Amino acid sequence: MKDKRYGRKIYLEDKPRSQALQELLDAFTFERVIEKVPTPEALGRITAAPIYARLSQPHYHASAMDGISVIAEETYGAHEQNPVQLSISNGQFIYVDTGNPIPSPFDAVIMIENVHVVDEDTIEIIEPATPWQHIRPIGEDVVTGEMLLPQGHKLRPVDLGALLGGGVFEVPVTKKPIVSIIPTGNEIVSPSIDVKPGEIIETNGTVFAGYVTDWGGAPVKEEIVKDNPDLIRQVLLTAAEKSDIVIINAGSSAGSKDYTVHIIAEIGQVLSHGVATRPGKPVVLGKIHNTVVIGLPGYPVSAYLAMEWFVRPLICEYLGVAEPEREKLTVKLGRRVISNMGSEDFVRMNIGYVNGQYIANPLTRAAGVTMSMVRADGLLLVPAESLGLEQGEMVELDLYKPLKVINKSILFSGSHDLTIDIISSQIRSQDINRQIISSHTGSMAGLMAIRKGEAHIAGIHLLDPDSGEYNLPFIKKYINDQKLVLLRFLKREQGWIVAKGNPDHVHSVNDLIEKNLNFVNRQKGAGTRILFDHLLKKANLSSESVKGYQREMFSHLSVAAEVKQQEKSVGLGIYSAAKAMDLDFIPIADESYDLLMTASFYESEGGKLLETVLRSKEFKNTVEQLGGYKVIQDFQPYYI
Amino acid sequence: MKDKRYGRKIYLEDKPRSQALQELLDAFTFERVIEKVPTPEALGRITAAPIYARLSQPHYHASAMDGISVIAEETYGAHEQNPVQLSISNGQFIYVDTGNPIPSPFDAVIMIENVHVVDEDTIEIIEPATPWQHIRPIGEDVVTGEMLLPQGHKLRPVDLGALLGGGVFEVPVTKKPIVSIIPTGNEIVSPSIDVKPGEIIETNGTVFAGYVTDWGGAPVKEEIVKDNPDLIRQVLLTAAEKSDIVIINAGSSAGSKDYTVHIIAEIGQVLSHGVATRPGKPVVLGKIHNTVVIGLPGYPVSAYLAMEWFVRPLICEYLGVAEPEREKLTVKLGRRVISNMGSEDFVRMNIGYVNGQYIANPLTRAAGVTMSMVRADGLLLVPAESLGLEQGEMVELDLYKPLKVINKSILFSGSHDLTIDIISSQIRSQDINRQIISSHTGSMAGLMAIRKGEAHIAGIHLLDPDSGEYNLPFIKKYINDQKLVLLRFLKREQGWIVAKGNPDHVHSVNDLIEKNLNFVNRQKGAGTRILFDHLLKKANLSSESVKGYQREMFSHLSVAAEVKQQEKSVGLGIYSAAKAMDLDFIPIADESYDLLMTASFYESEGGKLLETVLRSKEFKNTVEQLGGYKVIQDFQPYYI
CATH class of the missing domain: 3.40.190.10 (Periplasmic binding protein-like II)
Structure with missing residues (x-):
């Protein structure tokens, strides 16, 4: 059922991605909420303010050795020919273990190895102590009032140790931004093995939630909403009220059932509709009150990329941290990559280290939509002003896998056989970093890949009649x-x-x-x-x-x-x-x-x-x- | 109170670290436990087996466009001069939206833009359709029975999408290994701002737990145990029963109160006591039944490093994943580093990009124990056979911070002033990747650091009398x-x-x-x-x-x-x-x-x-x- 009110065909913009992002960031002033979290539970959280020590570390003069603590002055002159005797009852020394406090007026520690015990009360030494030897003075590690950590710092295990030692038992951290995720569509259903033709299992919401978690936000997955403008409007309004960011998926394009842009315009403001990228073009960026609303396309690869382009920067901005960057690698193109003038093209690539060089190829057709993101070793950006890249050209990719894994990958090309998966699995169980990356291209293509140095192994079954x-x-x-x-x-x-x-x-x-x-x-x-x-x-x-x-x-x-x-x-x-x-x-x-x-x-x-x-x-x-x-x-x- | 039974002085071995690790790994056959986790909750977990698709994706022939679905054969011959009319009531076409199933006998989709509607029942086309055009055939993305993911794979957001789409709603993942952490020591107390001289706040356990979490294990922090061999023995036995790995801290050295090694020998087996490293030497590696028991030293830096050397490989081995590696960087040594022959020396370093080169220096004395791990930009390993490294030598470091942050760091040297922290904090709030790394070396040393190109800025207040x-x-x-x-x-x-x-x-x-x-x-x-x-x-x-x-x-x-x-x-x-x-x-x-x-x-x-x-x-x-x-x-x- 199409809703007549929203049936009008509208056209998507071709706004440059960087411009769309800048306008989005400019349109918001996030009100960061600070929460205090017990330090042992703050791993991975982001400090909301510089953190200062409340205790010195050590918080007392501590012995750095097992031994005796003495007044250095009283040991001067000790020598092999002139041993000095000290007595407990006269207050000349006490026994200390590592970590024990050094009480006034003692000001040095002599290691137990250098102490000759005469009797219960008396010891003898043959070397003088210098003042403050073998003592960890108060504040040696941390002094009260010292800045332990800056704001915007992601707390690592060692940071938690420094905070506890510095008397900071609760840390002010930035609240995780709440990102509500609304799946919509009459055809979308919850996971079930009995899914019927025409029904599509909801998968994007789970992927979005995973991204949000990885980036430090708190995802809230809403129920699936039918393609009904009134329902969608209501859900958007409710979500906007309780969230920092709302993601609605899909309906972001310009078809007759793509209500998103109209509804956002009605109850809020549309900042951008359509960015000059392929895939990923049909994105809606908008706001409802001071909440970001992002409409993402249903096509998984488009949606995943748009998450990285627009949602990740927002979460990082909210948390006050730098955006993570993927590792980069310069590779040689094994095949020509054709691109569209006027839009950035993003191409999922396989990479192999063959004959001493990194060769990258666009994923073959057989690698489908969601699996292409699973299988991709890297992502190639072809700039908007380019018509494509030639075979043999050197280009820089964003890596999706560690370079170590890519270095050891065995590139398979050729005919599909189920044994290839079994070989890959068994190779991996012997060497965790080694795997087979397979392109099911057919026997002849496999042969050609070996000839061109684009694969390590080819699976072939070619009958010569x-x-x-x-x-x-x-x-x-x-x-x-x-x-x-x-x-x-x-x-x-x-x-x-x-x-x-x-x-x-x-x-x-x-x-x-x-x-x-x-x-x-x-x-x-x-x-x-x-x-x-x-x-x-x-x-x-x-x-x-x-x-x-x-x-x-x-x-x-x-x-x-x-x-x-x-x-x-x-x-x-x-x-x-x-x-x-x-x-x-x-x-x-x-x-x-x-x-x-x-x-x-x-x-x-x-x-x-x-x-x-x-x-x-x-x-x-x-x-x-x-x-x-x-x-x-x-x-x-x-x-x- | 010393326990007489354990008062005997024993000596630590100087076992090479790699040998100690190999012996440890060889001594265990982990029985991995597999658990089934709902796919949406499996982010970051490790697959316990290869995962195969239970559903094809799409699981039906799906329209890739809004339009009509037709039998291609019936459209052959359509031409501008010879339009072909098709009728719904004759079963010649149906309207389809993107994602709709294509029922038999239809085998092609014509985009709505190319359809001329004659009346409610009839349309006209002027171009033939080729079979299967604009149809996403069943299994285009994933085919039932296809391997989606290998074993030992850490689940990313995109993997969860592929699993759900492939009908895998529960994933078999490897149970997180249980790592019990036992803090011991009469002087160790729970966090409190009213800590007394001689008392030490328990911090190591929280740091260990953070590491274990980061590496994919499940930490269990036990209560602090007093230095009493009977208590320690009891706690070790109980922990060994319910854990895959037990960490006991401290008491791992060879002093009169270092019971750990004796107790492990009594109730289990000691594999190594002492490794040839500085810091980190006093480590106990052992087993109780089939549980790993590791005794770590109390000195935080030693303990943290030993966690990485011994606990991380065990957790990765249990999970069947590769050990993560830190990024590496080749730097020029700003100062000489002296080392001990016969043991690996690990030196915490600051790194700065000054005058076009990376200069690294050991952290200054002023950077204390726990803070030195917070402040370190990298870690230098001086091999056992080396007596040290000379100023100006090029060496490779393990990075503790992203290179991007190091590239932008402003190296401060010189006199300590509280305003430096404030400047750093305000610079960081303007550019999240830029920070001041300060060495409080005094005014004269700051002046020298500028002269030698080891710092960007120096804080000085030198009165010429x-x-x-x-x-x-x-x-x-x-x-x-x-x-x-x-x-x-x-x-x-x-x-x-x-x-x-x-x-x-x-x-x-x-x-x-x-x-x-x-x-x-x-x-x-x-x-x-x-x-x-x-x-x-x-x-x-x-x-x-x-x-x-x-x-x-x-x-x-x-x-x-x-x-x-x-x-x-x-x-x-x-x-x-x-x-x-x-x-x-x-x-x-x-x-x-x-x-x-x-x-x-x-x-x-x-x-x-x-x-x-x-x-x-x-x-x-x-x-x-x-x-x-x-x-x-x-x-x-x-x-x-």
């Missing part, structure tokens, strides 16, 4: 100037993936056409597609006669998911994918799935670890449990 | 090859700091000697000491006749604290210090306290900000409220 041989003919044809190694570790079954019970009785490629079934195909260059084309050719059929041939899926699992979803459809793929989706599988052929790599990678630490995993019992067991696989453990590395 | 002039004669004498600027912004009163009511009637330097009072002196090179020497000389008195002359305090506040503590004692210093300690003040003279800096610093961004603060009303008001100061705001920068 003439020889019936797998992989080697292709490698020899396309790469001839590199020393390579092929690990032939895996045989797997390819077959028809069909609905449970194989209701359409699929057994050959002819069945597809005769029964007018929908074929779920793979992308160009995928080994499975090459196999399918080979089957077509053998049966003397043309691809045009295959329904669905043009559409491309990027992994076995996607093919199986599609078969599961769509009636009268068939895929070609591996047994484990069919099994994962609870489908039936009609085997056609065993094929070789090999790992190709440069000899130098094979001989590196990462390569050795990979080989260890491939030869491990645990790996064989895990993979063969999936079904449809035969792991070859006594393979010989094949040098090409 | 011959001319009666402040500072200029000294600067001209000691520096003649640099372009300098002197900011003459402050006059302050120097005077006698005496007990409340001036019971000893101190009015001149003669009174000190006649009444045999204890004089609380400042360190060599301090402007106040030079003033005192000048007073002695004018009165024709020798320093030997002054009781206490040899002992050195490093700040006005320390002098005042000492006068407060010690009967019949007198100090020389500034009014504000006397006031802070609630003492009386007998003024002697007004002196000039000036800031000296290089012209290049004065003209830099940091210098300009400093000048802005010095000329601000807020600064003048805050300083003059302290009393004893006159702020000069219309000073002319004096170029030398």
Whole structure:
């Protein structure tokens, strides 16, 4: 149901991001609230004022040694030839342990090792003491009135120790700004495994809340609100009253159901609607009374980025701390990045350290929306005035992962296989900083990635129809100037993936056409597609006669998911994918799935670890449990 | 009371730190406990297993646009000259919004902008649709069965979104290891402002708990336990039963009251006692059943470092994550660092970016025990086989602060004045990343620091007795090859700091000697000491006749604290210090306290900000409220 009042189409601005932020910051004067928190509970909080010591540390003259405390003057002249005797009963010394107070008139400590005990009352020394030796004077560490910490300081464990020692048992800290998060939308539902077509599980609110927590704010997640302007208005007004910042998601764009901007204009003020960025453009920045209201788009990546651009600076401004910065890295672009003139483009990138340089590539299409933020190693900003960046250009990225992890990552390209996840997991359990970053690009693309030095390993299963041989003919044809190694570790079954019970009785490629079934195909260059084309050719059929041939899926699992979803459809793929989706599988052929790599990678630490995993019992067991696989453990590395 | 059973002196080993750690890790097989946590509450937790998607994302074919959904085949042939009409009632199309499901048999979406509405039932198009255009197919983002995250992954906000979208509403995470912290010692008391001489406020336990929290463990702080072996044994046994790691503090050394090692040997096993490090040597590493027990020294810096060396790796091992690493920086040593052969020396350092290079110096004596960890910019490790490092050597440090903050820090050296804290605080409130790092070294040392390029600004008040002039004669004498600027912004009163009511009637330097009072002196090179020497000389008195002359305090506040503590004692210093300690003040003279800096610093961004603060009303008001100061705001920068 569309609400007529808000049906008017409006257009988004293309305001520069920095301008939108500055206007937002200028429009508010936050009234910071100070709260006193017991020092032991103040870890990670931000000091609201400079903190001064209320106690000196030590707060008395303390012995720094186990020994006796004496009046230095009375020890002058002590010498091996002229020992000096001191007596307790005459008040000439007392025994002290480390940390004991030194009472007046004593002014020095002699270590117990240098004291000769004569009797219960008397000791003898053969060296004089200098005044104040082995005494930690009052205030040596901290003096009452001294500034312990400035304002705007994030309290670390060591700071809490200094505060307690300095007699500050409660710290004035800035209250965490309250950030209310309002998910809206008729299609949005709470998490449930029985979600229906058309329903979307609410995920953005949880991500926003996580960001707010990480940045030092206090998130408040509201219930999901239907697309009803009156409801939305009411919720916004209530939230604005109790919050420092309100985030409403989504409805921030300019469609017929995008009420946000109209409602904010009605009950408050719109500062910006639309920023010149891709993604992230449809953002509303506004205020209701003195509360910031931010409307974020529903598309997760846009919303996440806009959180960093606008919500993080506001929280840091409120807390009086500097905005954290991500680590930066200069990388070489493995592929061209095309960009739009007039808007900043933000591109999620994978980064690998290959052949002595950092190579970054935009995440492949197969990496989807939310997963692209999970998988990204870094983020590339292409400035508004640029039309794009060329392959080979050196660019600076913001890192999403520690450089140490990136340095050790093994870049995988090529054909998707479920064993790759298992290899990655087992490598990681041996070396916590090493992981496989996989791009499911298909076998041919994997081969090319090795040729271009963009990947460490490629998973390939390329059938040469003439020889019936797998992989080697292709490698020899396309790469001839590199020393390579092929690990032939895996045989797997390819077959028809069909609905449970194989209701359409699929057994050959002819069945597809005769029964007018929908074929779920793979992308160009995928080994499975090459196999399918080979089957077509053998049966003397043309691809045009295959329904669905043009559409491309990027992994076995996607093919199986599609078969599961769509009636009268068939895929070609591996047994484990069919099994994962609870489908039936009609085997056609065993094929070789090999790992190709440069000899130098094979001989590196990462390569050795990979080989260890491939030869491990645990790996064989895990993979063969999936079904449809035969792991070859006594393979010989094949040098090409 | 010493316990005879444990009175035997034992000696500490000098075991290399890496060996001690390896033996510790080898001695344990942690049984990780997995717990299931609702995904929205799992931020920052560590995955205990690889996580696979239970739902595809999208979990249905979803429209990517507002428009109509059609059967592509039926649109073929549509052209400007040959529009195609489609009808709802004939089942040829339906209206869809972004996110709506595409029901079978529809297989394409046409954007609403390209649809001409003929009537309620009919639309017309002039362009064909290609199959699957503007549809987000099932599993485009995530496919059921796909690995979302590996094990040992720390959950970020974006990960939570991917998990929820992938139908994972509860995540298996590794339970936080329980780390019990047991403070021991007869002298240790809970925080109280009325702490008595000989009592020490418990601070280490809070710092340890903070570390454990930061590293992902669950700290449990036990009550303070007296130095009684039976009690300690009982508490250790109870804690070992319920914890993964037990930390006991202190009693880890080899003194007569250091029971820890004996008790652990009795009820468990001692793996190491003493590591070859300074500080940090007296550490006990052991086990009780399968629980790690670590005895840490009482000296805070030793204990904090030992936490990082031994407790952090254990927690990371338990969680299955990589140990975090501090950022590193290569710096030039401003001073020589002497070290002990045979043990690793850890030196807390200040770092400044001066004249285009990073200069690091060991923290000065005035920075005490707990404050030294608060103030340190970095930590220098001098290897066991080294006798020290020379001035000017390039060394790598672990950073304790972000490089951005270090880059902007203003290094202050010279005479202590309370206004320096105020300047720092006001600079910070203007630029959150800029702070003053101050070394209270005295006026002469400040002058030298400028000469050697080790500081940006020096606070000096050096009276030239011959001319009666402040500072200029000294600067001209000691520096003649640099372009300098002197900011003459402050006059302050120097005077006698005496007990409340001036019971000893101190009015001149003669009174000190006649009444045999204890004089609380400042360190060599301090402007106040030079003033005192000048007073002695004018009165024709020798320093030997002054009781206490040899002992050195490093700040006005320390002098005042000492006068407060010690009967019949007198100090020389500034009014504000006397006031802070609630003492009386007998003024002697007004002196000039000036800031000296290089012209290049004065003209830099940091210098300009400093000048802005010095000329601000807020600064003048805050300083003059302290009393004893006159702020000069219309000073002319004096170029030398």
